Amino acid sequence: MPRPIVATIDISALQHNLAIAKSHAPHAKAWAVVKAQAYGHGLERAIRAFADADGLALVEVDYAVRLRELGWTKPILLLEGFFDADDIPVLAQHQLQFAVHCDAQIQILESVGANAQFDVHLKMNSGMNRLGFKPQVYRAAYERLQKLGCVRSITMMTHFANADDAANPDMPLAEQIRRFKAATEGLAGEHSVANSAADLLHAELAYEWVRPGVILYGATPGGGTAKEFGLRAAMTLESKIIGVQDIGPGDAVGYGSRFVADKPMKIGIVACGYADGYPRHAPNNTPVVVDGVRTGTVGRVSMDMLAVDLTHIPHAGIGSHVVLWGDEPPIDEVAFAA
Numbered sequence: 477m478p479r480p481i482v483a484t485i486d487i488s489a490l491q492h493n494l495a496i497a498k499s500h501a502p503h504a505k506a507w508a509v510v511k512a513q514a515y516g517h518g519l520e521r522a523i524r525a526f527a528d529a530d531g532l533a534l535v536e537v538d539y540a541v542r543l544r545e546l547g548w549t550k551p552i553l554l555l556e557g558f559f560d561a562d563d564i565p566v567l568a569q570h571q572l573q574f575a576v577h578c579d580a581q582i583q584i585l586e587s588v589g590a591n592a593q594f595d596v597h598l599k600m601n602s603g604m605n606r607l608g609f610k611p612q613v614y615r616a617a618y619e620r621l622q623k624l625g626c627v628r629s630i631t632m633m634t635h636f637a638n639a640d641d642a643a644n645p646d647m648p649l650a651e652q653i654r655r656f657k658a659a660t661e662g663l664a665g666e667h668s669v670a671n672s673a674a675d676l677l678h679a680e681l682a683y684e685w686v687r688p689g690v691i692l693y694g695a696t697p698g699g700g701t702a703k704e705f706g707l708r709a710a711m712t713l714e715s716k717i718i719g720v721q722d723i724g725p726g727d728a729v730g731y732g733s734r735f736v737a738d739k740p741m742k743i744g745i746v747a748c749g750y751a752d753g754y755p756r757h758a759p760n761n762t763p764v765v766v767d768g769v770r771t772g773t774v775g776r777v778s779m780d781m782l783a784v785d786l787t788h789i790p791h792a793g794i795g796s797h798v799v800l801w802g803d804e805p806p807i808d809e810v811a812f813a814a
């Protein structure tokens with residue numbers, strides 16, 4: 477018998493969450509973001525689940541090709557652009573759209589003939605200081621691209637540091653918007669600025685395209701719970717109790733003896749650890765549901781096991797059903813604890 481740990485992906489929940497994302501931006505087209513193999517949920521499932529998306533966006537050139545091989549015919553966008561001049565023929569062959577975020581990429585495009593035709597997304601660094609051209613050089617970059625025979629269209633793109641925390645004093649959302657608007661004023665093309673948080677919380681930022689990612693999988697970036705937004709858990713991670721230890725005051729649990737009991741307790745050992753993707757740095761009392769009852773982790777997460785408190789769940793024992801995340805407990809609560 478295999479270890480009792482199972483991750484179940486609910487395609488209808490993915491579909492539902494895309495519909496929620498679209499309902500917050502009803503006049504915009506939506507890129508469903510599927511980087512990192514659809515946030516770990518699998519590209520094959522993503523293709524089925526996100527058939528209603530206007531395009532799929534990711535960062536891996538090889539996985540973009542895989543999406544074409546799997547039969548996705550609608551647009552595909554590479555959010556970090558290409559990485560090397562050798563990528564260009566692949567982009568042309570598979571009609572991949574891509575971000576352009578630095579001079580080195582424009583230089584490569586300047587050596588490409590007009591045989592290939594690309595829809596490019598010119599990225600502005602409006603304050604996050606990750607990828608993109610600063611506002612003061614954005615227009616020059618736009619004009620360089622506009623001159624190129626291989627550039628068919630230019631979408632103006634930026635990314636927000638704090639769409640879920642608009643008043644963040646270190647980079648308020650409004651300041652990034654101000655910079656983006658000022659630097660793109662009068663330039664022809666579509667606009668694409670909204671990640672999940674902006675999509676859910678700032679309808680005015682939808683423009684022509686939104687780029688929801690994490691909400692499609694049932695997590696929220698902040699500013700409310702998944703349930704409040706009507707999002708459903710795409711993944712349920714379940715396992716079983718495979719061991720029980722009765723301990724007393726002064727007894728310690730797990731590596732580093734990070735948890736020490738101050739009373740008699742019943743400890744359950746769950747077949748799930750950090751090798752299974754559970755966060756190793758989850759602290760004591762990270763939520764877990766055992767036989768339908770909420771409890772919490774105890775001590776450090778091991779590679780293939782973790783411990784939970786069963787003291788208040790007398791009927792629980794070896795074989796009891798454990799949910800690490802799903803409808804209950806929501807992944808957001810696990811993530812927040814960790």
Ligand SMILES: *Cc1c(COP(=O)(O)O)cnc(C)c1O
Binds near residue numbers: 511689690691
């Ligand atoms: C990852 C990513 C997104 C999606 O972000 P979420 O916060 O998961 O919605 C959107 N745009 C870009 C450029 C990204 O890299």
